[in-house]
Amino acid sequence: MENIKPLLRSKFPRIDGDLLEYIEGILETSFEDFFTSDDVYDAIGPFVHEAVDGATDGDVKDLCNQILSIIGPEFENAQNGKITRILDAPIHIGSMRIEGDLLKASENSMWKLQRESVDSKKLERANARIQKKEERKSDMDKPKPTAPVSNGIGMATASQVLSKKDNKAEQRGTNNSKDIRVENFDIAFGDKVLLTGAELTLAYGRRYGFVGRNGLGKTTLLRLLSSKQLQIPSHITVLHVEQEVVGDETPAIQSVLECDTVREGLIAEEKKITQEINNGNTDASLNARLASVYQEMQAIESDKAPARASVILAGLGFPAPAQLKPTREFSGGWRMRLALARALFARPDLLLLDEPTNMLDMKAIIWLEDYLQTWPSTILVVSHDRQFLETVATDIIYLHSQRLDSYRGNYSHFIKAKTEKAKNQHREWEAQQQLREHVQEFIDKFRYNAKRASLVQSKIKFLEKLPVLQPVEKETEVVLRFQDAEPLNPPAVQLDEMSFGYTKDKILLKNVNLTASNESRICIVGENGAGKTTLLKILVGDLEATSGFRHLNRSIRLGYFSQHFVDNLDLNSTPVDAMKMKVPGKTVEEYRRLLGSFGISGDKALQKVVSLSGGQKCRVALAVMAATRPNFLMLDEPTNHLDIETIEALGKAIDKFSGGLILVSHDERLIRMVCKELWLCADGVVRSIEGGFDEYRKLVEDELKAQ
Known part of the structure; x- marks a missing residue:
């Protein structure tokens, strides 16, 4: 196997070092399964194509033929029993009983060992622990009974664990908090698991930037929240700006005003009562109700609503004449702006925005940045615009590795904190690995020493109780490449x-x-x-x-x-x-x-x-x-x-x-x-x-x- 790495290096000098180690590991662990060069190609071919620019199919297949010529003899030796096997554990020969443990040497091994009897109870407990782990892993992989959500191109499913305390508060109607906490939830898109065991906490009045690589499930999570398939308190109003306004004869400003259903209902009721009074109805209760309607309209500042709607529309690029045009006269991009204007006017408890700057020019983006900085309720926004996140976000939620991490501060603070957190996690993992190796060396050294049996057992228990830290997962760097271009004489x-x-x-x-x-x-x-x-x-x-x-x-x-x-x-x-x-x-x-x-x-x-x-x-x-x-x-x-x-x-x-x-x-x-x-x-x-x-x-x- 030692000849494979130089072969890969000579064939593809620019191959990534980490990928080289990975390919070598595949070959070392699976060489007994390779009978033809096609078997080798199936195992490593895709990785070589992905890592090496310009690697043709012929080059990779030629490499696989050479690799098979190296590992083929080793495979034959393994089949003929000519490979010397390494013992599973270090042996202290001086402490072994010659009559019981040291037996006749054979062709296949230096020593054949008569192993000591195994503690059956310990073995049962170990097997039970392994079985439980496998069951938990299996349960995670199984599709969970969830509610499907249509998103236009497929079905997303979600499940969550609801606390008894929250359920009781919801049933009694005693939960008045506008903070949102969605605990222990999973999301899948078809067979692909997007989130598992995740937790989302949104404090009222904070503005959360939602970031992560494309395709990890940011938009799907927003859709599940807006449809309330992920359960949040029923008294919290949610608005997701996703679909453009329907084009009809409704003027743009009226389309925005209609978002305030309370105001629209009071206006309709006021018109109805006024008409009945004008038609001669002398019922005293009508005048009383009309006075009550006027009080309610005054309380919600109904008279200021048209001015507020006009300011929002103007900020998003609708001049005064355009605000009176029917919505059918606007293109899809401008109707999306109308949808954003309606959301800003409605002021829900939770505003969900998915790439709001896509439809906006620089003037509208700067206006929106300023407007959202005084937003009174909660915002969760997916955005690729780094400057927008720098200006608007008070917190960043980071989606990666099927989980959500929350960071305080804008995007720059998030980058610094994420980098520092990764360094600390890596240091902790390295320190624990060194500790494990040190303890394991002690166990291996004195495993068969009767005088230190109790100490060895305590070390084994110590390792079992030690929390398992995972190495830091490094995100692969995104690299885009344009091919070399032929030069042009000016002007182009x-x-x-x-x-x-x-x-x-x-x-x-x-x-x-x-x-x-x-x-x-x-x-x-x-x-x-x-x-x-x-x-x-x-x-x-x-x-x-x-x-x-x-x-x-x-x-x-x-x-x-x-x-x-x-x-x-x-x-x-x-x-x-x-x-x-x-x-x-x-x-x-x-x-x-x-x-x-x-x-x-x-x-x-x-x-x-x-x-x-x-x-x-x-x-x-x-x-x-x-x-x-x-x-x-x-x-x-x-x-x-x-x-x-x-x-x-x-x-x-x-x-x-x-x-x-x-x-x-x-x-x-x-x-x-x-x-x-x-x-x-x-x-x-x-x-x-x-x-x-x-x-x-x-x-x-x-x-x-x-x-």
Whole structure:
């Protein structure tokens, strides 16, 4: 076996050290199961493909043939009984009785031992403990009787342990606390366990940022909370901003006001009573009830509601004329803004937000950050926007390893605390491992010494009682890679006196002059509706300019990622199928390698797209785009649905990309990482901002203050 590691190193010099040890461990523990090179390939082939860039199927199979030639003779020796077996425990030969213990040597072992009789009671107790552990593990793996929740693409199930005290308080109606505590609950999505034995505590008035890798179950948990399949006190109102407002003839501001059902009910009752009185009804009770209705409306400040709704809508980008438009006239993105406005107006006890900044421009994001800092009740928000979490969150809930960890402070405090916690856990684990080894050495040394039998037994009991610490699980770093790009002579892209309008009467962009080279790192910013996406479509060629000229370098290969790229994926196909459609003629292994460079590895590459999370779908779309080997990238809001770690990885991948870039984004972290130029699209004009992102943010903040 000692020849295998050098072989792997010589074949693939850049292979990761940890993965090398893992592969070597597989070969050492399973070599007796390998009869052909295909058996070896099935065992280690996927790991080698994932770890080594450019490893072809032929290379890996050739490696497997060489490995089989090394371990084959060892396997034959094992079958013929020629391998010397190591004894299970150290033997003190001087204390052994020659007549009873030291027997005739044989071909297969140095000594054959007549073992001492085993304490049957101890053996029974040990077996019982092992059986209980296996039963507990088996119970955890079994699907639990839970309530299914439809989430549009499948079924999520949840179960929880309810305390008798909480149940009694709920039944009696004596629980008036608005704090939320969900204890010992499990969540599964189909056969995949998302959370097990988890605990969620939300203190009233705190703002919780909910973070974790894509696909771990953040959105599923929010849906289970909003549907109350995870039981929380019935008196707590919950609102989950997930679906866009239905388009009809209702004006936008009225759609927001209708969220306050109490106010709407009082207004309807006031109209009904007033009409009856005007029709001649002289019942004295009507006047009394009308006076009571007026008092209740005054108590809830009903007269101030329209102004409050208007302020919220204006902050989210709806000017006064737009607030009176029917909801059917708004696009899906603007209807999602309406849904957010309704939630902010309703002020539930628990507000659940899932990526609220996806639909917002920088101006609306800054307004929302300021607005939520004075939010009176509890917020649980899933967000990939690091700056948003820095500003809004008072606590961070971290989903990983099928559990939830809570941290005080914003995202920066969370990163520091998580890092320090991992270091402390690792130190504790190392210290315990050293202690265990030291105690075990003593036990092994004096196991057969009758004078120290009692001391050995006490050491054994000490080890049994010692809590089992697990080594710190290191999250695999997200790495995204664009392939090397062919160089371009400048200019790569150019617009001369370009104007565009969807109608002749309404010009959206006018007299735009822009130039981008192979080394450009440009970000286009501006309010929603200002024409950023339209400008990108003109550059790509999806739209034709009304006037002016567009020039592209003849050698340019554009990589265009649109906001709706993810929506255009066939949900019933696999990521490999999506690759085949875009870049035909390659092998499955090549497609999987390309997907693996964007984090879609292993079984995920063969799952249906419908079963992937929003962030994983986005990675598939980026991988499909990158497979065309572009030398100039045009990315329109690529961070939507990506987790923070993947956004960081995307920024690093763009930095290493040797071609040009034009980016439309509102993610401050990504813009600061990759962009050297900032173009502001506003009032039909596109101009460069000399001060970069800091200058742009200051302009937006000054504009908000002036409102």
